[in-house]
Amino acid sequence: xxxPVLSPRQFDWLLIAFSATLAPHLMWLxxxxxxxxxxxLVLRYVQRRRYVxxxxxxIKFPLLIxxxxxVVAEFGNPLARxxxxxxxxxxxxxxxxxxxxxxxxxxxxLVCLFLNSVQFLFDQSLLVTVYMLIPTILVFVAMNxxxxxxxxxxxxxxxxxxxxxxxxxxxxxxxxxxVFLFLxxxxxxxxxxxxxxxxxxxxxxxxxxxxxxxxxxxLADDSPVMRVTFDSAPPATSExxxxxxxxxxxxxxxxxxxxxxxxxxxxEIAGPQFGGQSDLAYEVMLEPTDRNWVFALxxxxxxxADVKQQVEGxxxxxxxxxxxxxxxxxxxxxxxxxxxxxPYMYRRETLRLxxxxxxxxxxxxxxxxxxxxxxxxxxxxxLQHFRIENFSYTLTPPRLVGRHRVDEFLFETRSxxxxxxxxxxxxxxRAAGVPARVVTGYMGAERNRSSDYYLVRNRDAHAWAExxxxxDGLWTRIDPTAAVAPDRISLGSGRYDDDSFxxxxxxxxxxxxxxxxxxxxxxxxxxxxxxxxxxxxxxDLGIDSSDWRQLGLWMAGGIAVFGLAMSIWMFARRRMPxxxxxxxxxxxxxxxxxxxxxxxxxxxxxxxxxxxxxxxPSLRDAILDVSRSYAAARYADDAAALVSLDEALxxxxxxxxxxxx
Amino acid sequence: MSAALRRARAAxxxxxxxxxxxxxxxxxxxxxxxALNQRRIYIVPSGFGLMFAVMLFAIxxxxxxxxxxxxxxxxxxxVSLAVVSMHQTFRNLNQLQLVQVHADPxxxxxxxxxxxxxxxxxxxxxxxxxxxxxxxYRHIDVRSGETRRLDVPVPALARGWLSPAPLRIxxxxxxxxxxxxxxxxxxxxxxxxxxxxxxxxxxxxxPDAGKLGGTxxxxxxxxxxxxxxxxxxxxxxxxxxxxRTGELLVRQLEVPRAKETILDFDAIIGLDLxxxxxxxxxxxxxxxxxxxxxxxxxxxxxxxxxxxxxxxLRCLKALAQYALAGS
Numbered sequence: 001x002x003x004p005v006l007s008p009r010q011f012d013w014l015l016i017a018f019s020a021t022l023a024p025h026l027m028w029l030x031x032x033x034x035x036x037x038x039x040x041l042v043l044r045y046v047q048r049r050r051y052v053x054x055x056x057x058x059i060k061f062p063l064l065i066x067x068x069x070x071v072v073a074e075f076g077n078p079l080a081r082x083x084x085x086x087x088x089x090x091x092x093x094x095x096x097x098x099x100x101x102x103x104x105x106x107x108x109x110l111v112c113l114f115l116n117s118v119q120f121l122f123d124q125s126l127l128v129t130v131y132m133l134i135p136t137i138l139v140f141v142a143m144n145x146x147x148x149x150x151x152x153x154x155x156x157x158x159x160x161x162x163x164x165x166x167x168x169x170x171x172x173x174x175x176x177x178x179v180f181l182f183l184x185x186x187x188x189x190x191x192x193x194x195x196x197x198x199x200x201x202x203x204x205x206x207x208x209x210x211x212x213x214x215x216x217x218x219l220a221d222d223s224p225v226m227r228v229t230f231d232s233a234p235p236a237t238s239e240x241x242x243x244x245x246x247x248x249x250x251x252x253x254x255x256x257x258x259x260x261x262x263x264x265x266x267x268e269i270a271g272p273q274f275g276g277q278s279d280l281a282y283e284v285m286l287e288p289t290d291r292n293w294v295f296a297l298x299x300x301x302x303x304x305a306d307v308k309q310q311v312e313g314x315x316x317x318x319x320x321x322x323x324x325x326x327x328x329x330x331x332x333x334x335x336x337x338x339x340x341x342x343p344y345m346y347r348r349e350t351l352r353l354x355x356x357x358x359x360x361x362x363x364x365x366x367x368x369x370x371x372x373x374x375x376x377x378x379x380x381x382x383l384q385h386f387r388i389e390n391f392s393y394t395l396t397p398p399r400l401v402g403r404h405r406v407d408e409f410l411f412e413t414r415s416x417x418x419x420x421x422x423x424x425x426x427x428x429x430r431a432a433g434v435p436a437r438v439v440t441g442y443m444g445a446e447r448n449r450s451s452d453y454y455l456v457r458n459r460d461a462h463a464w465a466e467x468x469x470x471x472d473g474l475w476t477r478i479d480p481t482a483a484v485a486p487d488r489i490s491l492g493s494g495r496y497d498d499d500s501f502x503x504x505x506x507x508x509x510x511x512x513x514x515x516x517x518x519x520x521x522x523x524x525x526x527x528x529x530x531x532x533x534x535x536x537x538x539x540d541l542g543i544d545s546s547d548w549r550q551l552g553l554w555m556a557g558g559i560a561v562f563g564l565a566m567s568i569w570m571f572a573r574r575r576m577p578x579x580x581x582x583x584x585x586x587x588x589x590x591x592x593x594x595x596x597x598x599x600x601x602x603x604x605x606x607x608x609x610x611x612x613x614x615x616x617p618s619l620r621d622a623i624l625d626v627s628r629s630y631a632a633a634r635y636a637d638d639a640a641a642l643v644s645l646d647e648a649l650x651x652x653x654x655x656x657x658x659x660x661x
Numbered sequence: 662m663s664a665a666l667r668r669a670r671a672a673x674x675x676x677x678x679x680x681x682x683x684x685x686x687x688x689x690x691x692x693x694x695x696a697l698n699q700r701r702i703y704i705v706p707s708g709f710g711l712m713f714a715v716m717l718f719a720i721x722x723x724x725x726x727x728x729x730x731x732x733x734x735x736x737x738x739x740v741s742l743a744v745v746s747m748h749q750t751f752r753n754l755n756q757l758q759l760v761q762v763h764a765d766p767x768x769x770x771x772x773x774x775x776x777x778x779x780x781x782x783x784x785x786x787x788x789x790x791x792x793x794x795x796x797x798y799r800h801i802d803v804r805s806g807e808t809r810r811l812d813v814p815v816p817a818l819a820r821g822w823l824s825p826a827p828l829r830i831x832x833x834x835x836x837x838x839x840x841x842x843x844x845x846x847x848x849x850x851x852x853x854x855x856x857x858x859x860x861x862x863x864x865x866x867x868p869d870a871g872k873l874g875g876t877x878x879x880x881x882x883x884x885x886x887x888x889x890x891x892x893x894x895x896x897x898x899x900x901x902x903x904x905r906t907g908e909l910l911v912r913q914l915e916v917p918r919a920k921e922t923i924l925d926f927d928a929i930i931g932l933d934l935x936x937x938x939x940x941x942x943x944x945x946x947x948x949x950x951x952x953x954x955x956x957x958x959x960x961x962x963x964x965x966x967x968x969x970x971x972x973x974l975r976c977l978k979a980l981a982q983y984a985l986a987g988s
Binding site: 106107110113114116117118119120121124128129132133136139140143144146147148149150151152153154155156159162163166169170173174175177178181182185187188191192193323526527528529530562566569570571 | 699709712713716717719720721722723724725726727728729730731732733734735736737738739740741742744745746748749751752755786788789790791798800801802804805833834835836837838
């Protein structure tokens, strides 16, 4: 049988379901691509309203080429998953422009379900997860519309009130069943194919180099980087320096990491450690960064097994963090980092400055070096300089455009943020002969009062400096920004330089914290629910999930419970709504039966009344009255008759109660 | 075959009939009302349901492989919805009730329109109920408290009592993932009258009108000619006119406007039983239309003389049932 042509209403539902599916993908799809697909859909909608026909090949074919060219141009490798997803979305849109019958529509809806799942490769946040209920439900509503035979109503969309109970039952059983299955389905410890490394979940975050403006973007980014729960009393937020990459090489414009040429292990000083007794221990839930960085408070003394500590103090993981990752770490906040191997060579590198850049700054540094007795004094001099020379902290500094940017900052604009201060400070130190390096990372955190953890956001990105006060000493942290803007350090990024209503309103702040706490909970319970957590969950229930028989028994038991619930619902019969006149008449019949005149199944009400009246002559009039009113109420569909039936029944009851003489 | 074996076999089929009336379709003619229940509703995944399963399998495999719990959650949700929808598909037929079947009598060769009246025994609205009779599909919603009609044409191929074959009632509501069906073989029948003969032979003349036959209407008067019908006397053929038109024509006797006529089965000669009944049916209709009083003489029964609607129905009924096995 040929698939029937979609009615306008069915087509509308198909488009609605698809649009809801497409919406979250627009967040990662290139804008132009999204606009192109969106306008194709709008045109298709307008066209289908007027003419029920597919688009001809001479339109479809160029569009197909356009989609493919766009995907390849934008994402490169057409086999990569991001490109694959973009292509699938494009092809589905093209499928919709030729979808005219039910079969096409249903297949498109199945693709929608697939795209709903693909969405989670790009975003697994709580908000998006909750949103995904909408396209999922709309796909099912559209299915319901599409499979409705012609001339009948689909039910769910059109007559929600009528099927409301069915929908409630559908969700009331399906949602717990989903949760049950989610908890029970065994997770694979390792993938059956491919790797779990999703490079396409890339997030903007701290980068491994610092060039003018590279931190600015981060400072406007409220998205979370990590959530930290301390085992014991947390330190003051002004002491929370989350160490990231250390930048040594400067070419006049960009700061880069030192390349540890030759063997990578040269850069490592320690394998996994577990921290001292007195160290601060905490658990970090790291959002995907698409880097192999591991953030810990300075100085890290404990970290997980697949993490290595580098000579420069930061931690690196063997793989990149592509989904939310939870790890434990410990730190000794009072410690300093020792110099690594080949200290002489390293010190020379941390003194090197690009030639023919920033002559004024170098001259200033050299002057301080000549006047000072030791390195400590030089450092103090520089900090003093920032403090008294009218420097200011701002997130929107004037742009530095010339060749000598550090000069420009130190002697002209004198306003900037951590990036500028750290860079200028290190340049001054090196000019003065003090080995110095830039450390990037995050500074501070926001305490979430509703569930007592600390949230570090991208806007907490920070750059500070480390100097060697003596050639055989330890690296000492100097935060020049603190000299200029102590508030940034003591209050954190959120309170500084932000006068907007949202930043100040305590009510709004509280909401923000609660939402984030929810996200934290969601990450822990849902996103991170893996083999290990599943095992924990089952062992709490007293089930060993590695034993498939126990797991099977649990699954079978759970499914049986749901099956039972559904059977009860399925066979629970509702009584036919009884006619009010009939209900009254039945009580009348019962009364008469007590008086000795039981109705015979073969008798109509009037015959029965006749017989009863003969046997009970004293009630004759009342009986005939009731029967006549009943016949009128039940068969003549007369609303007034019901009232007279009630009256007749009352009369009859009154007479029947008096003993017969 | 021993009697014990025969008894065992009969018991077996009786059991099969009782438990699986649809599957075996041996169950003939059930009394109304027929309420569908779990014993006679069958359900399988539809073609779309199988595609759905393949797609969901792909989603779940991918989600598990990449340990993506969001994708897993939204793969399991459709699975759960599908499982619950299976029960809803069943419920959509369960306790659906065929309360009445009606069809007006028809003439052989026409289609009898059988109306199957459905309501919901438990008062729940049923959506998207499809009735299939042979190649005819009809779709209805049965709203709570309403009785809905599902009309299917049943070709009447032979005179006598016509009973429709089992009607298949099916549904894919709510999502088309499952297909549930049940066969209804109701005790419904309608009468099929013999096919009225066409072209019509003239009504027989009144018993003493033979004398009028002497007048020759004139060979060339085409108005008094009509098409030859099997059984016409060769003497009545207008040979000249037939040669001219290329069709066999017979002379139309001027039938006087008599008040009464007799439609006599035995007076028709040279035709088989069915064609005789066919001609009589035509005569009954013609006589009724022209307002004659007429008497139908069938071997063993005489109806009338009378006229009017009731008389016509009595005659047609007698013709439909004449000499039928079992009637």
